[in-house]
Amino acid sequence: MTKAAYGSWKSPISSKLITQSAVGLSQVSLDQDPKYTDYVYWVESRADENGRNAICSFNTKTSKTETITPTDYNVRTTVHEYGGVSYLVYQGAIYFSNFTDQVLYVQKSADSKPEPVTEKDKGLRFADGIFSAKYNRIYCIRESHVEGKEAVNDLVSISPATGQQTVITSGADFYSDIRLSQDGKQVCWVEWNHPNMPWDTTSLYTAELTSNGEGVVAGSTKKVDTGSDNSVIEPQWSHDNELHYISDQSNWWNLYCLSKSGQSTNLLERQEEVGGPKWQIGTSAYAFDPSGADHILTIYSGVIEILYKKTGTTEAINTPFKRHRNINWSASGDIYCLAFSDTQFLSVIQVNLKTRKTTILKESSSLEIDSGYFSLPTGISWTTEDKQTSHGFFYPPQNKDFTGLDGELPPLLVRAHGGPTSSYNNSLELKLQYFTSRGFAVLLVNYRGSTGYGKQYRHSLRENWGVYDVDDCCSGAQYLAKEGKVDGNKLCIDGGSAGGYTTLACLAFKNVFKTGVSHYGVADVEALAAETHKFESRYLDRLIAPYTDEGRKILKQRSPINHVDKINCAMAFFQGDEDKVVPPNQAEMMYNAVKAKGKPAALVMFEGEQHGFRKAENIQNALDGEMYFFGRVLGFKPADSKFTMKIDNLD
Numbered sequence: 239m240t241k242a243a244y245g246s247w248k249s250p251i252s253s254k255l256i257t258q259s260a261v262g263l264s265q266v267s268l269d270q271d272p273k274y275t276d277y278v279y280w281v282e283s284r285a286d287e288n289g290r291n292a293i294c295s296f297n298t299k300t301s302k303t304e305t306i307t308p309t310d311y312n313v314r315t316t317v318h319e320y321g322g323v324s325y326l327v328y329q330g331a332i333y334f335s336n337f338t339d340q341v342l343y344v345q346k347s348a349d350s351k352p353e354p355v356t357e358k359d360k361g362l363r364f365a366d367g368i369f370s371a372k373y374n375r376i377y378c379i380r381e382s383h384v385e386g387k388e389a390v391n392d393l394v395s396i397s398p399a400t401g402q403q404t405v406i407t408s409g410a411d412f413y414s415d416i417r418l419s420q421d422g423k424q425v426c427w428v429e430w431n432h433p434n435m436p437w438d439t440t441s442l443y444t445a446e447l448t449s450n451g452e453g454v455v456a457g458s459t460k461k462v463d464t465g466s467d468n469s470v471i472e473p474q475w476s477h478d479n480e481l482h483y484i485s486d487q488s489n490w491w492n493l494y495c496l497s498k499s500g501q502s503t504n505l506l507e508r509q510e511e512v513g514g515p516k517w518q519i520g521t522s523a524y525a526f527d528p529s530g531a532d533h534i535l536t537i538y539s540g541v542i543e544i545l546y547k548k549t550g551t552t553e554a555i556n557t558p559f560k561r562h563r564n565i566n567w568s569a570s571g572d573i574y575c576l577a578f579s580d581t582q583f584l585s586v587i588q589v590n591l592k593t594r595k596t597t598i599l600k601e602s603s604s605l606e607i608d609s610g611y612f613s614l615p616t617g618i619s620w621t622t623e624d625k626q627t628s629h630g631f632f633y634p635p636q637n638k639d640f641t642g643l644d645g646e647l648p649p650l651l652v653r654a655h656g657g658p659t660s661s662y663n664n665s666l667e668l669k670l671q672y673f674t675s676r677g678f679a680v681l682l683v684n685y686r687g688s689t690g691y692g693k694q695y696r697h698s699l700r701e702n703w704g705v706y707d708v709d710d711c712c713s714g715a716q717y718l719a720k721e722g723k724v725d726g727n728k729l730c731i732d733g734g735s736a737g738g739y740t741t742l743a744c745l746a747f748k749n750v751f752k753t754g755v756s757h758y759g760v761a762d763v764e765a766l767a768a769e770t771h772k773f774e775s776r777y778l779d780r781l782i783a784p785y786t787d788e789g790r791k792i793l794k795q796r797s798p799i800n801h802v803d804k805i806n807c808a809m810a811f812f813q814g815d816e817d818k819v820v821p822p823n824q825a826e827m828m829y830n831a832v833k834a835k836g837k838p839a840a841l842v843m844f845e846g847e848q849h850g851f852r853k854a855e856n857i858q859n860a861l862d863g864e865m866y867f868f869g870r871v872l873g874f875k876p877a878d879s880k881f882t883m884k885i886d887n888l889d
Contacts, residue, residue, distance in 0.1 A: 245678060262284075263576060264280065266576055274329055315337075318519065331346045380393070406425065407443070411431045419479045424444055427473070437469045442461070486511075584601075635678055648679045650729050651731070652715050657688075741756050747801065754809055758814060762824055809838070
């Protein structure tokens, strides 16, 4: 092995290789007519096609994979801005939302041209649709946008033949998960109002459908008793028309059943979780046996199990992967879902329940990289400043061709996840391995407020955003330095969106990190509260303080932009100029303030990008730019890098 400075190691995991060989995978789905079992569908996000999303299919008879939607269509809804399930399939016809105009289209076959179902230029967006054969209608979320006004959300039924729309229910600030009972007589949905988010307090409702299925019977709407201050998500009706849902009333998101007599039962009471925070609409963490048997597929803590409802017993379905999500159960007896582990890329898989054989239908990356370049994570916990506990995943530097110089410890890159109501997992992620294979250690921090550790841990961030997340990132870095695993003088931090805020807050409120990089991060939480989109417009009420005279004082105190005088390190910013979630002026304000103070500062504004980077060249430049910036600040030269960018007060 060659001895070389950490950060300067030569790695085959280049930014170009990452974008050229990888696609994003999401929204695994089956035809909503259970008799149509020949195909499974999913969405691919393709960086090398300007970040467009395409629907793909796998023919279970011929084992042929093909792209369905034409290249000039981008399958992506922007309901709640973050979107989610953007298509449905019924008897081979695909109904999908197109990103550029948010019109609902139908494509009747792989070689046909999509046709609009809804009208253009109406300011309407649609998501999470289901098709009813009984009424020949689509039921979905609709979001209406009028310039200068807050968006209006409701649930509608749509005639696929005429595009005619009928409101099912309205009046709440947000809706999700509209689902019909198997007999077509009832409908259920989840709704919530400001200042709640879907992981705070939501309500579950049922109603009777009219005889033609267009709307609901007047006076039939009922609220299901699921307790107070609980998050209820993912309702579904079983084959015998019993309502099931996920709730965190036990402190953990567990699966419940509402009997026809109105009694709710926790079907599998565990101190672990099924489901997760609903940043995106329409995910599925459980599925019913299509044969009508009283069995349920569940995914608790990423593991597939069959729950035998009558006995309450479970049976694990083992695959070569460690974690699974987006579960589907075909009438053919096969399971389809997304799967991943710390050594295997995210994949669409098929599991035959009879033979228990797992088949990979599509991998997110086609790369064949020697495992000697992959760092394997260790789950760690550490004591915080105030004697509580935080969690994370530690990745040491790893490259089979290199080792560090004698007496040298690696630099540490701490990563703060977005949300902040979200979490990191230990999946194989090339953007992370890009750094570890070049000599960086990486710590993914699941600070207090992260999901997957119960409601109490999740809610501990209430009024403490910019406090607990900052403390946990700093104490995690200091813990690893104290343990002798990293160089305490070369501590770096980065994050995107809310993780970008935590990054900026760490640099403004603490003196732990040498440098940091913000990707579309929040610099001014007061401005964010005043300017951001509807879905998150009251998010800060719980995380920090309401937007009142008194609350604004706290918002100002927690805004890194107001504490630039305390920043004593170099900072870089990467931002999309069409970001509606965190407006570009946030990055510009912070960059100008750091530059004016005389500290090294860089700003890269990506034209045409929104919240997150989807185009290949921008993903590459963000990765190479961050490594270049760290090299200039920490004093190493990245191997084989031709990337340069302007760094004020350093060039």
